[in-house]
Amino acid sequence: MKEVTLKEIALELGISITTVSKALKNYTDVSPKTKAAVLKLAEELNYKPNSFAVNLRTKESKTIGLIIPEIVHHFFSNIVNAIIEKAEKKGYLVIILQSNESEELEKKQIDLLISKRVDGILMSLSNNTKNLDHLRKVIEHDIPLVLFDKISKLLDCSKVVIDDRSAGYDATEHLIKSGCKKIAHIRGPLNPQNSIDRFLGYKKALKDYNLPFDNSLIFTCEKVSFEEGYNFAKKIYTEHKDVDGIFAITDLVGIGVVAYFNEVGIKIPEQIAIIGFSNWFMSSVISPSLSTIDQPGFEMGKSALKLLLKEIKAHKKGKEFKFKTIVLPTHVIKRNSTFN
């Protein structure tokens, strides 16, 4: 099936390629008559501009790159959902890549996106990313970049985040107000800012409510998995019988915790209260349902994309663009794993 080009329309109509192109783009210097003729024939022949040629000529691909740690995650798939939907409406397509929490892969994928010449990059850092040179490369290449959720404060670009510190504070405070006196925290990996901030929020809440901070009540996930939640719960139960509250870095971990206590017949929240983080759908249907912090994935994706498109637009016009950091609000969702 031969694709129809400007040339063919021009030939058929006995006019130049230039005029055809202009007619289709509604230039003022082509008469209404020829304009109409071109439009009509283009419609008939079902002309579609060759995007390869357009890309080359205009130097833009109307495509943006998206790198996330992994897509099989309720939070991230929600973000992806928002981004591709919004992007499409604005005439952009989205290329998605997963870093699988590997700094090396992340580097490779940045290179890929640069060489594909995407118009902009949206990204959430991998947990293990320490060196940021590949991201600086993006900025040096003059490719608009917006970071979301897992960001680095060291990078000079726009960002969309929640206030993990205050959210961690809220979660802990909720446990305290729920009557807990000795609260353990199953935290995320050591590197990412997220888990650091949530941990800091936890610490601050303890302090504000005059509860002692005990480092032996801090448990550090590597994978942030169900199994880790389950195992740490077991550890807490056997080694710290008097712990009466657990703040888990994420719902998946929290659900592991719930599963363990259900199994050994410990009553939630009577004997131990639990709060998670992120508000996965799952948390609302397990029993007891898991209190959590809502993390507005869809909103985050939307804001990040909006910011990126603005920057792309400014960039195209050669205008200065001032980086912004958007902090999205979160709140505690009270369910049956805590008293309220």
Place this chain on the structure above:
Amino acid sequence: MKEVTLKEIALELGISITTVSKALKNYTDVSPKTKAAVLKLAEELNYKPNSFAVNLRTKESKTIGLIIPEIVHHFFSNIVNAIIEKAEKKGYLVIILQSNESEELEKKQIDLLISKRVDGILMSLSNNTKNLDHLRKVIEHDIPLVLFDKISKLLDCSKVVIDDRSAGYDATEHLIKSGCKKIAHIRGPLNPQNSIDRFLGYKKALKDYNLPFDNSLIFTCEKVSFEEGYNFAKKIYTEHKDVDGIFAITDLVGIGVVAYFNEVGIKIPEQIAIIGFSNWFMSSVISPSLSTIDQPGFEMGKSALKLLLKEIKAHKKGKEFKFKTIVLPTHVIKRNSTFN
């Protein structure tokens, strides 16, 4: 930041663009000496071919399109996961679009992908797609197309599926062997082949085991949601007290069912046994855990992509390609919502 081109390398080295290009592509008609010089300088200048130009010249984008009903679904995000990972390894990038179960959107997105000139399209049909003209258009455009999971038998292309009929049979049979005498089926929408086939499998199993088929025990989801499962469970409980088994079209619906019976204190599986479909992670952590049919999303994505790449390759060489249909095996996963 100016991008370096073949021209600049040629200029610097005092040779022609042609030779530079050939050197980089390891043509035999360029001397080892110049080849080395070009390679060296290209490395130094960090030359990256302009993919827009390459696309235009080679008429391929090394990009494939992927359309799914919605990404926020454990099954689909798993498929996406497999596809983008495998694709990247083979040098392809993936553009993802969601139909949101709308035929109209699906059409628009097909048009988008065609006009973007992707090298191939991977797709799972929306539940509401009845007219297939947009898919025929893909085939007419000579763009390799592979359908997976939600397919149409009317379309002449490669497909990757599970045998929903026999899987539905297995699910029902498992309930029967679990001791159920009166089994309700909460089925999917009327249109998609999947839910038809699972329903047919259910019917066949009843017949084979001499259980009467009762149309009033069939409930039809529209959204295939948690709420529908919950509400149909309520309906079943109030209107058909003697139903002792439920086969739900998908785990999410099954979890709704479980939630309702938990709420009203009906014992699962003693008073009523429940089986879902798809094996979402969630099903393993709720209580009681939900028996289900595993639906190998990752495998499905992998197979579909493999098939597509083969077809793209054949297509590029102008070779004939014989469409294949791959049927992936499924099996019953026995958990605590059924006796085993």
Place this chain on the structure above:
DNA sequence: GATTTTACCGAAAACGTTTTCGATTATGTA
């Protein structure tokens, strides 16, 4: 009637690559 303005059109360059085909030089053979 002469001049300016307006309306309309097209030639051509450019984007950066790939590839064909012919040209040139060096090497080998008789």
Place this chain on the structure above:
DNA sequence: TACATAATCGAAAACGTTTTCGGTAAAATC
């Protein structure tokens, strides 16, 4: 020495579009 062969290179076309700039003819102005 004369010729054939091999090795190495480059000119040029092509992919299809966008946009600049200049040109012509018609309309408007004086």
